[in-house]
Amino acid sequence: MKEWYDAIQEAQSVERLEEIRISVFGKKGVLAAEFVKMKKAPNEEKATIAKELNTHKANLMSEFTARKIVLQTQELQKAMQAEAIDVSLFSTNSQAGALHPVMETMDRIVEYFSSMNFAVKTGQIVEDDFNNFEALNLPKYHPARDMQDTFYFKDEMLLRTHTSPVQIRTMMNTKPPIRMIAPGAVFRRDYDLTHTPMFHQIEGLVVDDAGKVSFANLKFILEDFLKYMFGDVEVRFRPSFFPFTEPSAEVDISCVFCQGEGCRVCSKTGWLEVLGCGIVDPNVFEAVRYKDVSGYAFGLGVERFAMLIHHIGDLRSLFEGDIKLLEQFQ
């Protein structure tokens, strides 16, 4: 029997092993022959021989199985080796496109406020003087109209200079309470390094019964919102002036580039102005014929947010479908 143990150990291929299996375990194999021989042995020896043969059978089988696994593994290994490739040849870039950083920023802002149950209102781009100016406490001779150089049409309509007219239209069409944001494109006649004739704003408005909506409420939501957008920043409110709110404030965050130390972007002040807000001016409520209400409003420029968040330097490149810029947002 010994030679069969050796044969199994020495077998170098699965085919050879199969031959050995047939020679040992086959119907005409060695073991079968031994068992036939055993039948002729004296009865008292039969038990011993049978035991001995069965032990061999079991041992050979286990040797065989073990060897087979080894050989099969070796062969698979060889086969796989033959399929080897140089993976470093296949480094690649994503072939996905990308969302525009301004639109993506707008999405994030809308996401925050819609999850706070603010309605989304989009309104219209071509507006009239009443909704864009008059109702917002900006009569024709108001010096604040200088701040917004307007595109006019020949029939005295205009391109909205802010998304505030959406708030006026919403208030004219619905009763309070109101809780809304108005995201969208707005237009001013300005074209240089830091101004484009079209840009995007998001404005918010909350109105409820008189005495219910306070400046403290406005502070709460804007602080929370700015932390959602910019992470762990400090938020500062400065009193300011807008015709449609009173009291009004501008909101700064600690500079995201220098962490408030003072750098070129924040003009060494350590602060970046990001928002305007305030308590709705009573003249606005009067214009939409709301009585006994209170409310707050706020507004922000989406491009400014996008530029601060993504460290984009040139505003104009945002409107040229420039893949060099866009592919960075894949």
Add this chain to the structure above:
Amino acid sequence: MIVTKSWLNEWIDLEGHSTEEIAKTFNAIGLEVDRVHTYSIPEKIVFGKVLECVKHPDADKLNICQVDIGTSTRQIVCGASNVRAGLDVVVATIGAVMPNGMQIKPVKLRGVESEGMICSASEIGLEDISQGIVELDSSIGAFHLGQEVRENPILNDDLIELELTANRGDCLSVRGVARDLSAAFNKPIKEYNYEDNDEKRGIGRILSLHSEKDLDVSVCYKALDLKDLKLPLIVKLRLAQINENRETDIESILLYTTHASGVILRAYSHQYFCEKEDDVMATVTLSENEDGYACVRGKSTASTIGVIQYDDSKLQESRGVVLLEASYVPPDIISKKMADHKIEAGPMFYKTSRGSEPELSGGLGYCIEFIAAHSASTTFGGNIKLSYNVKEKIVIINQQEIDEIIGASIDKGIISNILKNLGFDISKSSSENFIVQVPQFRHDIEHKQDIIEEIVRMVGIDNIPSKPLVLKEDNRLEDDYFTYKKRSVYRHRAAQSGFFESVHFVFDEKKTLNTYGFETTKEELELLNPIVQTLDTLRPTLLTGMLKAASNNVKNGYKSVKLFEIGSVFTPLREESSNMAFLFSGAIEPESLANSGKPQEVDFAAFVQKVSDVIGRIELREYTTQHTLSHPYQTAQVFMNNQAVGELFRVHPEVEKAYDLPTTFMCELDFSKIEYRLKTAQKSSKYQASFRDLSLIMPQDMSYQSVKDVIQKSATAELIRFYPVDKYSDESLGEHMSLSLRFVLQSEEKTLEEEEITKSMDTILDALKSELGIGLR
């Protein structure tokens, strides 16, 4: 608005307040700080006096000066044309390091020893005030020879530039800014009380004032006999600091005193208002001109109040009898007039339209005293004035109203103090209400909320605790939200499919659009004031903007350009709607091993597949576009659920050439027609589907659409899908081709038997034969 610390200090005591603290306070009370600049004069620059000044023997332009610098006298060679004996000057002594880095050392200039430098303003880091060295005078305060110049608060000053909001005309003067600061610091403002001397000759002897009608203006006149006016250094310095200058000395002083006091001041020659040359009595007439502006008239119109002074009424020389005028016109009135009848305005209009200081005699007195102090003039006693009827503004507000708007409770005593410091009269208040009388200079205060704003900015917004709002919740996620969401979903899908999102202005060039056959905004509805000619109309399509962008990207070296955009477009009647557009130009994929560095160009099938990946199942039908951007033989109308939603085409070769583009495909869809709803699962059959292929022989010019229509019409219910899989033509087929279609058949009730399948297919074949005359190969 620019102020300096020393200038402010003339109106409010800033002892103990650092510039940093002042700037921080400005921000906190709503006067936004734009810039802080410190004029820091280096050490070892001292006050000196030129004792002697002689010409350098070997240099025409140089002078040899003996200069007293307190501790000693030094010889300094100076090249300034205005150097002369007796002058008080600024001297950089040996060892001084100038702001430009130059170190002062003893030198020889053309053989003459020089120990120091007599300096000009810009050399010591101040604003440039004139050619030549600084000529010191008493206007900068007391100094002694040898004293370090950096100890002088007027020369070594801090500048703060404020960006004022449009409502704060009252802060367009140093005095006005000081007044706001006084409320924040709870410190009084210094007032200048001009005292008239009774013994003087009265102004009534030389001036009479008439008004032709009641006008909404106030004026006040004083007179002086101007003599030997010398423009003091402080005026030169400070006008340079506020980036202003005037041609004459008197104009400079008027500007200076207006910037300080906030009162609009003008000077006229007395003669201008006299009938004859030797007349003693001048007559100033106020009248309204044809546009409704109040004017000051003498020989002709001298000035339009609040707007401009005309040149021929200005002083020709800084001497003789001069009328000084202070004027005020309410800002809302003058702004409204300007909006209705625009006329030429002078540099002071900015101040008057935002609200200049209405308290005239104070500013006039301040100005006349300033002139008297720097000249040998004599003034006439008294003044002549005319005031319009000012309406008192009273706002009544109670504590609860204040607390509710702010959202915090503010102590009554604090409120009283703030209002008093800001110049509001609250003496008539009762225990329940604040009765606030608004001072005339606060043009911006009308409502309760204006008063609350004053309290908020003085208390400091940072001191108001944030509070969440309790609001009755309704479902506010309505139509516009879902439209926004839909945009967002499709934008994500487009980006995921390889397209970059572009955003273009909603403006485009009318000429280009019309050339390509697009209808633009009707002439009578067109933009009145476009920003540039290339953006002179509202876009009726997204396509042209994208072509331009693609062209730029190709110029930048991109071999494959995939763009999409969702944006507003406008009909000729300016109706706004939303379109979605795609562009695919050039290589279908990047160069890689897989394509041996030679990727194919995008083709019709690949582009359609890309678009469909984004928007879903589409059907294409032959189409001719209104515009001429499309290749006439590769243009389709796009259908979704049997509704036309837009067009898809290869770009016309001429257009590709015009934009320097490789093969380019575009698609533009009406975004409102693209579906956005939650999907409903259809019941699907449990039984196996069967496939059958048919190869049809049909004329090459027969459109597949007609085949498709016939199959759809004639098919039995078991046919669930069919699509072309192969197209073949060769010489033996002549003008025919073979089109192989794969049919998928399935029943909801059972596995289809062979006979049933054959029956279904036969029905289709019969229909094709009878209606189109085509059949199997």
